[in-house]
Amino acid sequence: MAVRLVALYQQPEDPAAFDAHYRDVHAPIILRYPGIRELRTTRVAPVGPRSTPYYLQAEMVFDSRADLDAAIASEPGIESARDLRNFAMAGVTLYAIDDDATTSAEPSGAG
């Protein structure tokens, strides 16, 4: 059904500058990826007593792993990788999630 390229950005020193660069420069490059279906961005929130090293999660949705790999190797893919040094100096973790290979379980009891 879908493969998600997940980018987890670490806490930036200047969140306002990060947000502005992501919105005005980085997201428009990503939306030029061939085959991209959707770009979803969400602020990461901590849970329980732990802090989280991450600030923003970006999910880039493709139809297949082949489309994802082609997007990364494309001209906008290379441009977006190069752009990371302009705003993601704190670091970013990238990985892929294949929703077709996901195991889903639901609780057996009532809600």
Place this chain on the structure above:
Amino acid sequence: MAVRLVALYQQPEDPAAFDAHYRDVHAPIILRYPGIRELRTTRVAPVGPRSTPYYLQAEMVFDSRADLDAAIASEPGIESARDLRNFAMAGVTLYAIDDDATTSAEPSGAG
């Protein structure tokens, strides 16, 4: 709509033992969380030339952030946190994603 508790497990020393413990012990505890709607687990895949520190992504879906917090504070929540030492010695990163607070964008051109 939904709030996801995301757990990213780092590469275990013994993946087969990790998988067996997660499936047979840890997942059944999680499915006893009050208010949990779904547990989705997916093997993390690397992209491009980078490796990923993560092995497994688990997404626990709730109706609201309040339900998520209540689940973590519940008896199964405490039990699952205690169980981490039995199989997740390599480490785990936890955070929450509020799908209602997600910004979505689609490419303007044709697919």
